Amino acid sequence: RxxxxxxxxxxxxxxxEEHLIPHGKHVLVQPGDFAQKGQLITEGAKDPHEILEILGPSAVQEYLIEEIQKVYRLQGVTINDKHLEVIISRMLFKIRITDTxxxxxxxxxxxxxxxxMDANEEISEKGGKPAEGEPILLGITKASLETDSFISAASFQETTRVLTNAATLGKVDELKGFKENVIMGHLIPAGTGLPKWRRLKIDTLGTNPVESAASQ
Known part of the structure; x- marks a missing residue:
């Protein structure tokens, strides 16, 4: 009413489509105006999930970065966008399967x-039908708990539940990420810690000059 x-x-x-505007909300469009996809028609904040659905991952990433930066700028704090991009990319790392x-x-x-992407690439090379999916936006807590590494997830929150679930399902942690390797006291898989470099065999060619001089 x-x-x-x-x-x-x-x-x-x-x-x-009919939209019901609450009393007191300021309408940003006039009769006869043309609205673009994702454009606000009333004042207020945008829903990141709707931005993702309508405009895609790049648009929701730009929106979240801009909104977070507004908060820090008000406090006089400068943060490079790349730090926020790393966090948001983790929030967008899951795909929901819509067609297998x-x-x-x-x-x-x-x-x-x-x-x-790897599964679809392999299927396409074999002439099969690739799977279809849509990106989803997870909260920071949910994204941290959705990792393939149960060691990494258990170190964040809900430790008992994560470890109990991993034990019940007989999960095996392949230690592919940084966090789980640090927890286990292993080299992180970066730089000279990458498996491909650690498996290298070094052969000595010729005679060591120091050893030759000592033998004489």
């Missing part, structure tokens, strides 16, 4: 973005 009705017509399909195709996924599965 206290809400305004705002009708939005899609020119291509002719579909009309010829892949070994199940509908609705949330899989790692790189595993999804």
């Amino acid at each position: 206290s809400k305004k009705r705002l009708l939005v017509t899609n020119e291509e399909s002719g579909q009309v 195709g010829d892949a070994d996924f199940f509908w609705g599965d949330q899989v790692d973005r790189f595993a999804f």
